[in-house]
Amino acid sequence: MNDDFRTAARATAQLVADYLDELPSRPVWQPMDPAERSALLELTLPEDGVGFEELLKTVERTIMPHPMGNGNPRFFGWVNSAPQPAGVLATLAASAMNPSSAGGDHADVHLERAVVRWIAELVGFPHPAGGGLLTSGTSMATIVCLAAARDRAARNAGRDVRQDGLAGMPPLVGYVTGEAHSCVRKAAELLGLGSKHLRVVEADAEGHLRLDSLEAAIAEDRAAGRLPFLVVASAGTVGTGAVDPFEPIADLAAREGLWFHVDGAYGAFGVLDPQIAHRYAGLERADSLALDPHKWLGVPVDCGCALVRDAQELRGTFSLVPSYLRDEDAGGLGWFSEYGTEQTRPFRSLKVWASIAHRGRSGVARDIAHCTGQARRLGVWVEQDPELELLAPVETSIVAFRYRPAGLDEEAVQRLNSLLPVAVQQRGRVFVTGAVYRGQEMLRACLLNAATTDADLRLLLDEVKSAGAELLDRGRTSM
Ligand SMILES: Cc1ncc(COP(=O)(O)O)c(C=O)c1O
Structure with a gap:
């Protein structure tokens, strides 16, 4: 095994550890800049190979700054979890x-x-x-x-x-x-x-x-x-x-x-x-x-x-x-x-x-119960908030709800909620996705991350409401 690989492996481990450490303090997700996107789409096939160090620089500068967001404790989208660190190591x-x-x-x-x-x-x-x-x-x-x-x-x-x-x-x-x-x-x-x-x-x-x-x-x-x-x-x-x-x-x-x-x-x-x-x-x-x-x-x-x-x-x-x-x-x-x-x-x-071995059966069960407990709590907070509406009972760890401020008719509520997920995502503080349930446009927060805190859940609801209010304001001023 040549030293070049050993050095690069250490540097890779460092990069990955830094990435995972820093994730919670970064925006959950941000749209990619068009130039950065095309830089990837139009990558040219290299004629000659490059060394590990150069490869690693590319990963650090052009790939890792643009994650999907699912490693972050404030990511509630689709059904995508944060990776178990032990699983990350095992992959290598x-x-x-x-x-x-x-x-x-x-x-x-x-x-x-x-x-x-x-x-x-x-x-x-x-x-x-x-x-x-x-x-x-x-x-x-x-x-x-x-x-x-x-x-x-x-x-x-x-x-x-x-x-x-x-x-x-x-x-x-x-x-x-x-x-x-x-x-x-x-x-x-x-x-x-x-x-x-x-x-x-x-x-x-x-x-x-x-x-x-x-x-x-x-x-x-x-x-x-x-x-x-x-x-x-x-x-x-x-x-x-x-x-x-x-x-x-x-x-x-x-x-x-x-x-x-x-x-x-x-x-x-x-x-x-x-x-x-x-x-x-x-x-x-x-x-x-x-x-x-x-x-x-x-x-x-x-x-x-x-x-x-x-x-x-x-x-x-x-x-x-x-x-x-x-x-x-x-x-x-x-x-x-x-x-x-x-x-x-x-x-x-x-x-x-x-x-599984890193968490043990009891650790896995604790993580799951953390998520379901938080989902139930989030469901209660949604129900207590006059501007929000819970659309289905919380049975596992998904909370299905919509933003419904007073004074809007059903058509406006539908339009508003169809625009809300992307509006929330673009603010970068939390990430939530939408779906249609029984004909109703909704947000669905899926809780899979045992590192998510109650403060993260509060932030989710605050973000939904302020992004919603902003959309309404924009709608009024553009009329
Ligand atoms: C309930 C359910 N079934 C099936 C799937 C598909 O699974 P996969 O994406 O692993 O193919 C998903 C994915 O989110 C799911 O939530």
Whole structure:
């Protein structure tokens, strides 16, 4: 190893540590200057290489000053967390080893088996050997799980979908609510199910799947000769963090022979907070669960996870062992590439291991409970403020609300709230994003960072109100 690398590695560690230290005192996010943006967009391909020192300077001067903002405790946007520092360090070590975690007998493969089991243990999901794998995120984990669901449904109808495809079969129908994440629809489309056969059933006033609507839709589809095969529930919807009622959905799925899938991308780890754990009763009865260590656990992106109750359902769906990979089986479980779509796979497990091991189960649970506790507090403050309106109960750690000063009609409130997220973001003090929930433009604050303080939450509400007032003033003066 040459000294040049060693020196650069020390300098990189220093740069990264300084970056993480300084984040909280910097603006959360700032739009990039057009010149800086084009400097990146128009980078020329270098003919000759440059040294580590020069590379590091570029990273320091042109990349790190422009973060997305999600490392900052005052970032409440989308579902993007701050990275666990232990996971950051692990990323460097993992890339130095640079294995393909497809299979074989090397540490990364066995570590992945262990951390997938840890993830299942954390959320209380059953874990047979081989019953899951790490993925790029929940979008991919959903494709993996729904592919297994599709295979089982076709098999039950006497069809080998891998061999014969779906042509000529009655349509396989799945059920979601309008609050389900778009990755479910994407998976259904990619798997050839057709998005019109992913039926949207009604949610109740608080965003939970309604059993009566689900039952009626299933009966209607059966009567029309279609094959109901799947129900997808949420362990924390992306809009408001609502958790579907798993027990009755599991009962219905068992009665009707449906594959029961849970999208726990954002919210599954909420089960670690004893105050809300009851909401998750029945999660363990799902056939599959997709979730994201790169969200609430803070594992550096990317890292999703697919868990299934029956490992053979995955292996039967994906196993395709070419002759050059035979006989290299570790422990009889085969290769990870037999359980999902990827052949060459990154060493994701080291950052998962480091992030969880550094906090321990109790530390992870404390972090989660910190966020849910703060979200409940923020919800109360919103309710107490006459200029703000809470739009959904706070079930996990998302607070859905809007700015509604006196004297505005509904149309003006809608317009104002559609402009508010960007107006707040541009001020740089806090970062919050928006969405539409039940036809209403809203702000949704997603709390994932255990370093966020009550003062940060107060600032969030102050910023929303002053950015809102500013927008109103501007609107009045431009009239
Ligand atoms: C509830 C929910 N499901 C699925 C996804 C998609 O996950 P990923 O971005 O990891 O593919 C997200 C992302 O925010 C989500 O919040």
